[in-house]
Amino acid sequence: MTVTDTARESVESAVEQGPLFSHLNPPPSYDLADHPVPTGREEIWRFTPLKRLLGILDGDASDAHLTWDTTLPDGVTLTEITAEQAREIGELAPNDRPSALAAAHAGSAMLLDVPAEAEIAEPIVLRLHGDSVDDLVWGRLLVRVGRHAQATVAVVHTGSARYSAITTVLAGDASTVNVLSLQDWDDDAVHLGRDAIQVGRDATVKHTSISFGGDLVRMHANVEYAGPGGSAELLGLYFADEGQHLEHRLFADHTAPKTKSHVLYKGALQGQGAHTVWIGNVLIRKVAEGIETYEENRNLVLSDGCQADSVPNLEIETGEIEGAGHASATARFDDEQLFYLRSRGVSEKESRRLVVHGFFNDLIRKVGIPSIEAQLLETVEAELAKNVLREAD
Amino acid sequence: MSELVIKDLQVSVDTEDGPKEILKGVTLTIKDGETHAIMGPNGSGKSTLAYSIAGHPKYTITGGTVTLDGDDVLAMTVDERARAGLFLAMQYPVEVPGVSVSNFLRTAKTALDGEAPKLRTWVKDVNAALEQLNLDPTFGTRSVNEGFSGGEKKRHEIAQLELLNPKVAILDETDSGLDIDALKVVSEGVNRFRAQEGKGVLLITHYTRILRYIEPDFVHVFVDGKVAESGGAELAEELEANGYEKYLSAAV
Ligand SMILES: Nc1ncnc2c1ncn2[C@@H]1O[C@H](COP(=O)(O)OP(=O)(O)OP(=O)(O)O)[C@@H](O)[C@H]1O
Ligand SMILES: [Mg+2]
Numbered sequence: 326m327t328v329t330d331t332a333r334e335s336v337e338s339a340v341e342q343g344p345l346f347s348h349l350n351p352p353p354s355y356d357l358a359d360h361p362v363p364t365g366r367e368e369i370w371r372f373t374p375l376k377r378l379l380g381i382l383d384g385d386a387s388d389a390h391l392t393w394d395t396t397l398p399d400g401v402t403l404t405e406i407t408a409e410q411a412r413e414i415g416e417l418a419p420n421d422r423p424s425a426l427a428a429a430h431a432g433s434a435m436l437l438d439v440p441a442e443a444e445i446a447e448p449i450v451l452r453l454h455g456d457s458v459d460d461l462v463w464g465r466l467l468v469r470v471g472r473h474a475q476a477t478v479a480v481v482h483t484g485s486a487r488y489s490a491i492t493t494v495l496a497g498d499a500s501t502v503n504v505l506s507l508q509d510w511d512d513d514a515v516h517l518g519r520d521a522i523q524v525g526r527d528a529t530v531k532h533t534s535i536s537f538g539g540d541l542v543r544m545h546a547n548v549e550y551a552g553p554g555g556s557a558e559l560l561g562l563y564f565a566d567e568g569q570h571l572e573h574r575l576f577a578d579h580t581a582p583k584t585k586s587h588v589l590y591k592g593a594l595q596g597q598g599a600h601t602v603w604i605g606n607v608l609i610r611k612v613a614e615g616i617e618t619y620e621e622n623r624n625l626v627l628s629d630g631c632q633a634d635s636v637p638n639l640e641i642e643t644g645e646i647e648g649a650g651h652a653s654a655t656a657r658f659d660d661e662q663l664f665y666l667r668s669r670g671v672s673e674k675e676s677r678r679l680v681v682h683g684f685f686n687d688l689i690r691k692v693g694i695p696s697i698e699a700q701l702l703e704t705v706e707a708e709l710a711k712n713v714l715r716e717a718d
Numbered sequence: 719m720s721e722l723v724i725k726d727l728q729v730s731v732d733t734e735d736g737p738k739e740i741l742k743g744v745t746l747t748i749k750d751g752e753t754h755a756i757m758g759p760n761g762s763g764k765s766t767l768a769y770s771i772a773g774h775p776k777y778t779i780t781g782g783t784v785t786l787d788g789d790d791v792l793a794m795t796v797d798e799r800a801r802a803g804l805f806l807a808m809q810y811p812v813e814v815p816g817v818s819v820s821n822f823l824r825t826a827k828t829a830l831d832g833e834a835p836k837l838r839t840w841v842k843d844v845n846a847a848l849e850q851l852n853l854d855p856t857f858g859t860r861s862v863n864e865g866f867s868g869g870e871k872k873r874h875e876i877a878q879l880e881l882l883n884p885k886v887a888i889l890d891e892t893d894s895g896l897d898i899d900a901l902k903v904v905s906e907g908v909n910r911f912r913a914q915e916g917k918g919v920l921l922i923t924h925y926t927r928i929l930r931y932i933e934p935d936f937v938h939v940f941v942d943g944k945v946a947e948s949g950g951a952e953l954a955e956e957l958e959a960n961g962y963e964k965y966l967s968a969a970v
Contacts, residue, residue, distance in 0.1 A: 660775060665812035665862075668772050669826035669882065670800035679825060683816025683861070 349606045349638055350576055353418035357429060360422035369421060372602040372634055374570055377541045379515055381461065381489050382422055386430040389460035391486060396450040400443045401476070403451075406436045411467055416493045417521035420547065420576075424491040424519035431465035431491075437478065441471030441497060448477040448694050455486030458513045464490030468504065472497035472525065477694055478504045483538075485511040490518050494532070498525040498552065503533075503693050509704070510538035519545040524584070526552030533560040533692050534590075536571045537704055543572040543602075550581040550613075559588045559620075561603075562688055562701065564708045565631070567596030574604040575620070579613035588620035591688050593681060594631035595711070605637040605651065614645035624655040625684050627677075678709055720803060720885035720918050721787055722748040722771075728781035729763075729770045737778065740766045742943035744782070746920075748886060753912055753919040755929055755954065758940030759962045764922045765809055767940075768890040772806040773799050786886065801830055803885030807875035807892050809922075813863040819874070820844060820858035823881060830882055847877045850910075852903050868895040876907040886918040887911060893928035905931030926958040941965040 349368065354360065362382050363370040375382065397403055406414070411434040419425035439445060455462060470476050474497060482488070496502040508516055516539050524530050536542045548557045563571045577586035592601045605620040624633035637651035658680060666676035682705060689701050729741035740763045748754050758764050770777045771784055773796040784791040786802050794802060814822070823844055828834045835843075848857055851873040863871050872892050879887055889908065893901055909932060912919050921932060929937075929951065937953040939946045939962070946965045947953065 661812045662814050664772075664774055664796060665808070665814065666822070666826075667796040668800055668806050668808075669822075669878065670797050670829040671825055672797050672829060673795070675825060675829065676797075679817050679822070680814065683814055686816035 349640070350608070351420060353420045355418055355425060355428055357422070357425050360419070360425045363422065369574075372604075373543055373572060374541065377515065377570065378517070379458070379487050381426070381487050381515065381517060384426060384430070384461050384487075384489070386432070387461045387463065389462045389486070391453040391455045391462055391464070391484075391488065394452040394454070396448070398445050398447040398449060400440065401445055401449055402438045404436050404438070405433045406467075407433055408465075410434070411436070411465065414467055414469060415495055415523070416467055416491075417523060417547070417549070419491055420519065420521070420545065423489040423517035424545070427463045427465055427489045427491040427519075431463040434465035434467060437466065437468045439470040439474045439476040441474055443471065443474045443476070445474070445476045448479050448696070451478070451480045453480065453482050455482075455484040455488060455514065458485045458487055458515065461487045462489075464488060464492070466490065466492045468492070468494045470494070470496050470500045470502045473499050475501040476503070478502070479507065479694060479697060480505065481507045481509060482516065483509050483511075485514040487515045488517070492518065492520045494520065494522040494530070496522060496525050496528040496530045499527045500525055501529045503531045505533040505535065505692065505694060505697060506544065507697065508534075508536040508539055508542050508544070510542070512538065512540060514539040516542045516544075518543070519547070521545070521547040522549070522557065524548055524550045524555035524557050527554035529556050531558045531560065531693060533562070534573055535561065535701065536563040536573070537708065539569065539571070541570045543574070545574045545576065547576040547578065548586060549578040550584045553581045553583040555581065556585040557587070558691075559586065560688060560691055561590035561592075562685060563590075563592040563601055564705065565592065565594045565599040565601045566708070566711060568598045570600045570602075572602035574606075576606045577608070577618060577620070579607070579609045579616045579618065582612060582614045582616065584613065584616050586618045586620070589688060589691070590622045591624070591685060592622075592633065593625045593627055593684070593708070594633055595627040595708075597630035599631040600634075601632075602634045603636070603653075607639045607649070607651075609639075609641045609643060609646060609649065611642045614643055615647055617647040618649045620651045622653045623684075625681065626655060626657050627681070681705065681709055719787060720750055720916050722886045722918055722920070723785045724771070724782070725784075726782040727767070727770065727779070727784060729766055729777050730780050731766070731777055739780070740943050741770065744944055746938065746945060748918040748920055750916045750918065751912070752936065753921060753932065753934045754936045754938060755934035756920065756922045756938050756940050757924070757926075757954065757957055759966065760924075762940050763943040764940055765890055766943075768806055768888045768920075768922060771799075771888060772796065772804060797829065800884070805879055805882060805884035805887045807872075807879060807887065807889045809890040809894070811863045811871040811875055813861070815861050815864055817862050818859055819862055822862045823878065826878070826882055843881060847880045850880070850903075851877045851907055852900070853877060869897065869900045872896055873900060873904060876904050879911055880907055883911070883914075885916070886920070888920045888922070890922045891924060892921075893923055893925065901928060902931060908932050926954045929954045939965055
């Protein structure tokens with residue numbers, strides 16, 4: 326049997342597994358009837374304050390758009406395609422109501438195409454800006470990176486809107502793909518995003534979700550594998566202020582053997598009513614022998630009145646795995662760390678700054694997009710200035 | 719000039735069963751250029767004394783005074799004490815993930831001096847301090863104390879002592895966990911520090927071993943939260959020979 330045959334076989338067996346049976350994740354479907362309007366008691370909605378979605382869950386089609394400002398290096402194309410084309414290309418079907426509505430109401434979709442074997446060094450940047458929270462905007466994006474290609478894509482959200490988007494990343498065999506979604510919204514924005522990634526055979530994918538702004542942000546990052554040998558690193562960083570709800574839901578669906586998923590999300594919370602939610606679901610299917618998965622969520626609570634929910638879930642259907650683990654921790658400022666720094670003359674304010682930067686540093690260094698890394702450091706600084714540093718004055 | 723005066727210091731910690739008195743009236747004066755050794759058995763309150771002077775929030779001062787050159791140390795915040803000229807080399811240095819040693823040192827130096835050190839000379843100074851303590855130059859990029867061996871943590875404390883150059887240094891069991899070579903390296907660092915004009919050292923230890931390299935002017939036997947006896951360097955030799963036995967039985 327040739328290598329190619331093995332690959333085809335495992336792709337087929339992955340496909341043959343049929344619909345999801347994971348109780349944590351409703352089966353993907355374009356049919357709105359499969360995604361009824363939630364009451365808030367559903368497992369996948371119980372953390373989300375539905376009222377603050379401002380009508381997105383039963384929203385209608387709309388003409389409103391975000392303004393796109395793009396940096397497209399040579400060799401990369403961005404085109405408008407029809408809904409049918411999106412599905413033909415292999416869009417990953419919606420897994421909740423907002424993404425199903427986005428697919429139904431967006432009309433057309435945007436396709437970002439990186440051809441096979443193209444090595445795009447410069448980041449592809451899509452800057453999406455909204456003018457007002459009065460606008461209800463549906464988004465639909467596909468990112469297709471061909472086999473053996475390399476590309477970095479950053480989607481940066483600013484301004485305000487009620488925005489629900491369905492995004493699919495198709496990482497071709499042996500491709501190297503780095504995708505980042507930055508939620509740097511104004512205070513009143515509402516953003517429901519579903520990013521789903523299909524990791525090709527032997528492909529290496531990094532996905533980073535960063536949420537600072539917005540009144541309510543709820544992001545999915547889902548991965549599945551089209552063949553063995555794929556590896557996904559899912560990173561996230563969030564900083565919730567007074568009254569903000571920032572929710573990140575991960576789903577690593579090990580649909581093929583010898584695949585890897587590594588998840589690291591870190592968040593900080595400050596101010597009354599700051600609420601973060603992290604759900605890390607991992608499903609290791611029967612076929613997924615020899616896989617490796619590790620997920621970790623850490624939260625740093627910087628003031629009173631905050632709530633950080635953190636729920637890792639591991640469903641294992643085969644005993645033949647390399648390794649699986651998770652860690653989740655929520656902590657306040659460590660008094661011993663602050664004392665150590667202050668005993669060297671560093672003011673309380675500066676000590677807190679150092680500790681928070683230290684907390685995020687390792688994660689920021691992993692993002693792999695220098696311009697964004699620099700911006701992140703500044704944003705962390707700006708967030709700190711709002712509360713932690715002010716209080717300690 | 720530097721003079722640390724501790725008078726009748728009483729300290730307690732909060733426990734599940736209410737406050738527990740640990741320091742029961744400590745009186746001690748460290749004058750200009752003097753090195754005092756404090757020796758005492760486990761649990762006698764040596765670290766409590768060190769932490770209380772540095773201002774650790776865990777300890778409650780219930781009585782007494784501490785002054786540095788006449789200024790009320792107990793009224794100062796932790797960082798004010800450091801800026802006033804106190805330094806504590808900790809028995810168990812704390813890990814600060816994600817904060818590099820070089821960033822930490824520069825931030826501390828800037829805080830102490832009120833201005834950032836000149837980049838070129840500072841980098842040289844840091845490298846020299848690390849090298850003198852046999853710490854690899856790559857230490858600068860590592861997170862503070864994270865993954866350091868016990869000995870590396872202690873040597874890192876003394877590198878800080880030299881770079882931050884306080885008036886009075888309190889060294890809490892800096893010698894424990896060091897092999898003989900590291901002990902010499904650390905002692906040399908402390909000796910370089912105290913060779914300068916007007917520096918005070920309060921050296922807390924369990925063993926006389928380090929006193930062969932850092933010769934104290936005074937030795938205090940610390941038992942059950944207070945100084946049981948004070949003397950010169952010869953008192954250390956007596957402790958070496960006879961242990962704490964006689965003080966312990968007296969304390970009970
Ligand atoms: N939180 C606490 N609750 C109860 N007892 C405490 C607490 N913290 C300290 N102690 C007690 O205070 C006493 C003095 O502790 P300290 O660490 O100062 O001793 P030490 O002389 O430095 O000992 P060692 O030689 O082991 O370093 C000990 O008996 C210790 O158990
Ligand atoms: Mg001690």
